[in-house]
Amino acid sequence: MTKVDENHKKKARLIFEDGKCFEGTTFALTGDRTAEVVFNTAMCGYQEVLTDPSYMGQMVVFTYPEIGNYGINHEDAESRRIFLEAIIVKSYNEIPCNYKSEMPLHEYLRRYNVMGVEGIDTRSLTLYLRERGACNAILTTSKAPIEELVHLVKINVGIKGVNFVNHATNKNLITKPNLESSELNIAVIDCGLKYNIVKLLEENNCNCTIFPSTIHVDEILKENKFDGLFLSNGPGDPEPLVNLLEITKQALGKLPIFGICMGHLVLGEVLGFKTAKQKFGQHGVNHPVKDLRTGEVKITSQNHNFVLLEDNSLEDIEITHINLNDNSVAGIRHKKYPAFSVQFHPEASPGPYDAKYLFHEFYEMVRDFKEKENEPSYLEENEKSKI
Missing domain, CATH: 3.40.50.880 (Class I glutamine amidotransferase (GATase) domain)
Incomplete structure (x- = not known):
């Protein structure tokens, strides 16, 4: 098992249409993802969440703070691949400890081109989503001005009316x-x-x-x-x-x-x-x-x-x-x-x-x-x- 490559540890921002910004650090991939953001309150089962096709077109915030502890194994997959766009966690454990683990979570995310970001205040983010509602945002490692990134969020169609x-x-x-x-x-x-x-x-x-x-x-x-x-x-x-x-x-x-x-x-x-x-x-x-x-x-x-x-x-x-x-x-x-x-x-x-x-x-x-x-x-x- 490999630790997170330092090249994948980049400052990331999650920016919403109203300009609200949350900051964290990538642990899997860099780049941009624009999608609707929702939160999941489960205390375990992150692999099943990742492979649930119902999350297609969305970024998922895990309210449980510790993610990655037990790694990934082929038995717990619920479909043929990961379908969501990105995951956002408070704290990522890059070295899993479980007898069934076959690879760490960050390797699994990279295999399917899915971003992972840690260090974001997921409690504050969840409260924001409960107040505002699930809405579109951009998760990015770009240093572009917020105004430019907000524009990208506004032109994203979201999930309503789309045949996912x-x-x-x-x-x-x-x-x-x-x-x-x-x-x-x-x-x-x-x-x-x-x-x-x-x-x-x-x-x-x-x-x-x-x-x-x-x-x-x-x-x-x-x-x-x-x-x-x-x-x-x-x-x-x-x-x-x-x-x-x-x-x-x-x-x-x-x-x-x-x-x-x-x-x-x-x-x-x-x-x-x-x-x-x-x-x-x-x-x-x-x-x-x-x-x-x-x-x-x-x-x-x-x-x-x-x-x-x-x-x-x-x-x-x-x-x-x-x-x-x-x-x-x-x-x-x-x-x-x-x-x-x-x-x-x-x-x-x-x-x-x-x-x-x-x-x-x-x-x-x-x-x-x-x-x-x-x-x-x-x-x-x-x-x-x-x-």
Whole structure:
């Protein structure tokens, strides 16, 4: 393992649109990164955060002060690479101490061209973001005047209205091997899929075929090859995801559907909800969510910037979960068609497994649907109502 090269230890500035500046020192790479800044409150799991595609287009501030202590290993990766733009920490430990460590964090960041900066007052920065909201900034080692750098921040488009999912999805079709114990065949749409989602689906007797988000809906529905549809997590704004919205609309009522995070937003839009960008999002592993069906409170892992706006006019929709931090909609279920989704990560990685039961609920929903006679789908019902 190597220490941080002195050439990578440069003064860095994090500059926001209003001219606010935080100073630190690089421990991985130099240069410029312009992106939205969010904070994550998890006390561990930085590798899982790095490899969560839902952070694409963002720089992440870790509120836990010590980062890098246990290094990096291949087992803890949640996707094929790092997707975020940069990480910002209070104190970086360049020599990890853990029996599983295969390399220090700074080597991992350099491999994927991701900046790392330490020495910034992350407590002050987090308070600034809570007050102002998640917003664009430039992280730079340039000595250019602040006025010039602020201009670069102002012309950055951010994440709203941008189709990040098409960049996060794996463009190659991945067919998982048939598992001897599997009962159900599930089509998984990769919007920025985390590996542990597939593991938990497999634990619940599901054989997964993973499709890119650009797949045509006919590939999912033809020949009745699949028993259910899973819509994964992913980065950015759901509004420009026209193809995913079409897949979900056509599949509703023909296949049971389970959505997580981006999948939750896509299903919600199809069912009539409007979406909105939150002030600073929810990023961490200690977010309380109440299951309104049982009254139980679960501690969940979360990573999202957009939410569904509650709409009492949608009579066919049951709100199943609420986020107790802000009372936002955290889970929905259609009362007629087999479809539900949640705005948190029941697969954890990192985080608690309190909500792991939802994968078994999906399994039971798919199995029950297979035993019923064919009923009209969502689109077929809408066409009847027009006659």
